[in-house]
Amino acid sequence: MKLKLFIFLICFVFGKICLSQNTIKGTITDDKHIPIEGFNATLLNPSDSTLIKGGFFLNGKFELQCNKKEKFLVYLSSLGFQDTIFPIEVIDTVKIIPEIHLKKQDIQLDDVTVKARRQLYMQTADKLVMNVEKTVLKEAGDATDVLKKSVKVNVDSENNISVLGKGKAFVYLNGKKISSNEILSLIPSEEIKSVEIIDNPSAQYDAEAMAVVNIITNKNSNLGSAAKVIHTTTKRNSFENSTNLQFSKRSPKNNLYVSYYFLNKKRKYENEYIRDYTQTESPSVLLNEVNEKFSLNPQHSLRINDEIVFNKYNSLNLVLNGSYYKGKYNTDNRNRIFDSSITDDANEEFTSDIDSRIKRTLLNGLINYRIKSENNNRVLDLSAEKYYYDSEKDESILEVLNGKPSKKANEIDNQFNFYTLQTDYKQVFNPSLKLNSGIRYSRYKNESTTNYNSSVSSRNEFFENLEDEFIAHGVLMFSANKWSSKLGVRLEKLKRDTELGNEEIVDRDSWDWLPSFLLSRKLSEKSQLSLSYSKKLVRPSFQDLNPSISYIDSLSYFQGNPNLKNARIQNLNMKFSYMKYASISLFYKKTKNAIVWYIDSSEENDQIAIGTQKNIDLQTTWGMDVVIPYQTKKYTVYLASGFEKINNKGFYADLDKTKWYVKSGIDLSLPYKLNVNLTGLYFSDGVNGIWSYEEAFKIDAGLSRAFLNDKLNVSLTFEDIFKSNEMESNAKFNNRFITYKYYYDDSFVRLRVSYKLNKIKKGSRIKSLLKDQENRIKSMYK
Numbered sequence: 001m002k003l004k005l006f007i008f009l010i011c012f013v014f015g016k017i018c019l020s021q022n023t024i025k026g027t028i029t030d031d032k033h034i035p036i037e038g039f040n041a042t043l044l045n046p047s048d049s050t051l052i053k054g055g056f057f058l059n060g061k062f063e064l065q066c067n068k069k070e071k072f073l074v075y076l077s078s079l080g081f082q083d084t085i086f087p088i089e090v091i092d093t094v095k096i097i098p099e100i101h102l103k104k105q106d107i108q109l110d111d112v113t114v115k116a117r118r119q120l121y122m123q124t125a126d127k128l129v130m131n132v133e134k135t136v137l138k139e140a141g142d143a144t145d146v147l148k149k150s151v152k153v154n155v156d157s158e159n160n161i162s163v164l165g166k167g168k169a170f171v172y173l174n175g176k177k178i179s180s181n182e183i184l185s186l187i188p189s190e191e192i193k194s195v196e197i198i199d200n201p202s203a204q205y206d207a208e209a210m211a212v213v214n215i216i217t218n219k220n221s222n223l224g225s226a227a228k229v230i231h232t233t234t235k236r237n238s239f240e241n242s243t244n245l246q247f248s249k250r251s252p253k254n255n256l257y258v259s260y261y262f263l264n265k266k267r268k269y270e271n272e273y274i275r276d277y278t279q280t281e282s283p284s285v286l287l288n289e290v291n292e293k294f295s296l297n298p299q300h301s302l303r304i305n306d307e308i309v310f311n312k313y314n315s316l317n318l319v320l321n322g323s324y325y326k327g328k329y330n331t332d333n334r335n336r337i338f339d340s341s342i343t344d345d346a347n348e349e350f351t352s353d354i355d356s357r358i359k360r361t362l363l364n365g366l367i368n369y370r371i372k373s374e375n376n377n378r379v380l381d382l383s384a385e386k387y388y389y390d391s392e393k394d395e396s397i398l399e400v401l402n403g404k405p406s407k408k409a410n411e412i413d414n415q416f417n418f419y420t421l422q423t424d425y426k427q428v429f430n431p432s433l434k435l436n437s438g439i440r441y442s443r444y445k446n447e448s449t450t451n452y453n454s455s456v457s458s459r460n461e462f463f464e465n466l467e468d469e470f471i472a473h474g475v476l477m478f479s480a481n482k483w484s485s486k487l488g489v490r491l492e493k494l495k496r497d498t499e500l501g502n503e504e505i506v507d508r509d510s511w512d513w514l515p516s517f518l519l520s521r522k523l524s525e526k527s528q529l530s531l532s533y534s535k536k537l538v539r540p541s542f543q544d545l546n547p548s549i550s551y552i553d554s555l556s557y558f559q560g561n562p563n564l565k566n567a568r569i570q571n572l573n574m575k576f577s578y579m580k581y582a583s584i585s586l587f588y589k590k591t592k593n594a595i596v597w598y599i600d601s602s603e604e605n606d607q608i609a610i611g612t613q614k615n616i617d618l619q620t621t622w623g624m625d626v627v628i629p630y631q632t633k634k635y636t637v638y639l640a641s642g643f644e645k646i647n648n649k650g651f652y653a654d655l656d657k658t659k660w661y662v663k664s665g666i667d668l669s670l671p672y673k674l675n676v677n678l679t680g681l682y683f684s685d686g687v688n689g690i691w692s693y694e695e696a697f698k699i700d701a702g703l704s705r706a707f708l709n710d711k712l713n714v715s716l717t718f719e720d721i722f723k724s725n726e727m728e729s730n731a732k733f734n735n736r737f738i739t740y741k742y743y744y745d746d747s748f749v750r751l752r753v754s755y756k757l758n759k760i761k762k763g764s765r766i767k768s769l770l771k772d773q774e775n776r777i778k779s780m781y782k
Contacts, residue, residue, distance in 0.1 A: 038057075125575070143192060167210035186302075235748060260302055380425050471492050572588045
């Protein structure tokens with residue numbers, strides 16, 4: 001009933017929209033038919049040349065609107081070209097002007113410096129764009145640090161990334177999905193130009209993505225070579241140090257970038273579990289306190305990006321990412337068992353000390369060949385990618401029960417091998433009709449070996465999961481007058497074979513059809529309304545399916561569930577945006593077979609807790625979010641707030657709670673070239689899956705200043721100032737009550753120093769200046 005009412009309201013709103021205007025469109029090029037990057041286009045009254053409407057446009061395209069069908073003068077101007085003026089007559093609703101060529105004009109420029117505060121946020125029908133370049137965020141650290149301070153984005157202690165109100169987000173780099181979030185640590189914040197936040201991705205994007213975060217990196221337009229040295233010192237409970245060395249060299253035919261990253265770190269985690277079994281056949285209360293320390297021997301990471309330009313139609317891009325490190329965990333695990341409540345005296349107590357040694361290797365390589373048409377109307381990308389990840393973990397476990405020690409050992413080796421072949425094709429038929437399409441074949445292979453040994457038993461398990469995936473997608477984009485739309489479809493075929501030892505436990509072959517659409521209308525020059533729908537598919541991860549036991553202590557272990565089903569999700573979203581800054585959205589999500597964490601009990605001993613995952617039949621979520629940014633010459637501030645209400649049907653139907661969230665930030669320019677950034681995040685109590693959790697908040701701050709003509713930059717970061725990054729959640733499983741408290745050592749002070757060494761060939765900077773000032777100049781005509 002709620003869904004029907006929601007759809008009725010949407011249709012009613014769109015039905016009320018009946019205003020219309022006339023549109024004038026055109027393309028501006030130079031004498032070689034190359035689009036002019038920045039120019040002014042204005043409509044003038046032919047009788048007295050008074051201004052009717054105008055704007056600043058980029059990439060050779062302009063679009064102006066007028067209320068009447070009559071005669072006008074069109075005046076075009078661009079730096080480095082002769083001004084052009086000509087008459088037109090508007091007869092039809094859409095007037096398309098044939099391609100116009102501007103003649104070059106020789107000019108002599110002295111050294112000019114343009115300084116302005118760049119527009120930090122910009123809304124479109126399907127995404128929110130946050131500019132990083134030339135803001136205090138460029139000194140945040142790496143890409144993960146930038147996302148922590150991005151509007152609507154949340155990064156948890158395990159570097160899992162989500163968008164507030166939407167759920168899990170997939171990260172893309174320049175439009176290409178990254179294989180692992182660990183790659184984000186290899187991308188310095190200085191390299192990032194902007195971050196795009198897409199809260200209802202079309203069929204073009206991964207089927208599992210509830211949201212997409214697309215990181216756009218800078219393209220070096222200067223010829224010559226440059227180097228940068230970045231050193232960071234972080235104070236938590238102990239000191240951490242990292243050094244990043246960057247080198248780039250650009251010529252007309254080649255653009256090379258190399259980055260080496262060195263890191264050592266130490267972290268601390270605190271966990272507390274309370275298991276209330278007082279309503280079971282064997283009443284008791286168990287208090288489990290876990291203190292974990294992690295230290296990382298130097299991590300070495302390397303990133304190489306080389307773009308080879310054969311001619312203006314063909315280019316080759318090579319990307320290599322690699323990372324290697326060793327580390328160790330020390331876990332103090334204390335368990336106390338009471339009769340009916342937690343007191344000073346326990347009936348039984350045992351401890352478990354775990355010393356772990358880990359080793360991880362990551363290798364990722366990508367090759368992309370691009371073919372473009374002369375006017376860039378057609379682009380073909382041919383890509384191949386290889387991803388390899390190996391994780392080895394050796395655990396030595398000493399348990400003491402009633403004064404009697406016992407030793408155990410656990411060895412886990414995980415290997416992931418991914419191969420991908422992909423073709424993407426884009427075509428612009430005309431300014432109003434565009435196509436994005438692609439096909440992809442991927443093979444995912446996960447091999448896991450677990451060896452467990454104790455004085456009384458041993459267990460050796462080999463788990464293998466093999467998936468072959470074929471995907472085809474197409475998205476057609478159409479615009480007319482004030483309307484624009486995106487119609488997409490994604491076809492996915494997946495074959496999965498899973499074996500435990502020599503026994504086949506999963507053999508599935510499935511097809512999925514995933515449509516999407518976006519419909520948008522400009523209500524006025526300052527406002528826009530859009531409606532979007534997408535169907536999503538969430539598959540269990542390899543580890544979720546792995547039934548091998550990951551031992552914690554005599555009363556606790558984790559175990560995957562090979563019988564998990566895919567979750568199928570339908571998303572409906574309506575967004576109203578104003579001035580390309582602020583927005584308000586209503587959303588509805590319906591999930592079948594939602595995957596949630598569950599605490600099961602052993603059939604042999606109901607006091608043994610087994611952490612695993614299960615499906616629940618149906619889950620619905622609806623809510624609203626608001627994004628309000630405000631910008632002046634001295635500061636930029638944003639507020640992102642909203643709520644979501646989750647309802648579970650059947651299984652855990654009694655969980656029904658509304659969650660509120662607020663994220664706010666300010667970017668402030670002070671005297672003496674100081675820049676300040678402040679970010680705050682708050683969650684009310686709410687529901688996640690079948691767990692209820694308590695409210696939490698976190699506040700971060702940053703300060704930076706540039707010296708020596710911007711060659712030297714010093715920044716200071718204060719993360720989790722009030723040490724409030726704690727989480728408490730609880731759930732009920734078969735009359736067993738579980739409470740979980742968690743603290744992540746995310747409170748730190750960080751000093752970051754970077755220095756640039758440049759050897760750049762001087763030349764005309766007109767194009768780069770125009771690009772840098774794009775949003776600022778456009779806003780002058782609002």
